[in-house]
Amino acid sequence: MTAIAFDTLKFAKRLKEGGFTDQQAEALAQAEAEFIEQSLAAKRDVKELETAVKRDVKELEVALKRDIEELRADLKRDVKELETAVKRDFKELEVALKRDIEELRGGVKRDIEELRADLKREVKELEYRMTIKLGALLVVAVGAMATLVKLL
Template identity: 35%
Template sequence: MGAAAILKLERAGFTHEQVDALAEYLDDQAATKADVGAVKAEISAVRDELTAKINQSRLEGKSELAEFRAATRAEFVDLRLELSGMKAESKFEFAAVRSEITLLEQRMTIKLGAMLAIAVGVVGTMVKLL
């Protein structure tokens, strides 16, 4: 507490002991400019630390996202290759089935023709015999 403040309090009717007690109390309780400066420095340090941690987290997040994207792209490429292979395999299998159906159709035509020829022969023989 400054000298001017002490004089004002004494003029206002405070005793010297009261002024001393008040001054001592204020000295113990009041924050000085140095105290405020120290708190500001601590706040600034904490702010800087938090900013650094936030930036680090952002970088880690971006890195993890980039890794995830790369892995996903690789999986899509693998999936496309697998689907392409399955498509080619399916085309080959469908072609084989069509070929087999064509062969079966030809065999059935031959068998039906042979059966018709036999039937005509049997009918012709029966007509001659009857």
């Protein structure tokens, strides 16, 4: 506790020398002593309050740093989980796309084979028709030659 030396007797004597009565001088000296004591108490309270505020600020700073570190750790964990989920989703998408491409490839191969088979069948049919037409032409030509041979 900080103490200040205030001589009330000396203060009262000066007041008496200045024209105050004994009673006035003593009352004023006592009031001044109480005022000084209250001022010192107020300063002490302010100092205690300042210390308490500094302590509270330090505690808040420590708590805030801890909260920030916890948040940072949570964010890192969340980002890692998200990264893992995205990788998994991409892998699943890749597998699904490969499967779809293979299905399409198989479908295209089937379609091509069907087209080839249809084309071969149509070519075969065309060959048969041409053979029949050529045979008919040959019969007509032989018949025409036979007729010409008979006529000549």
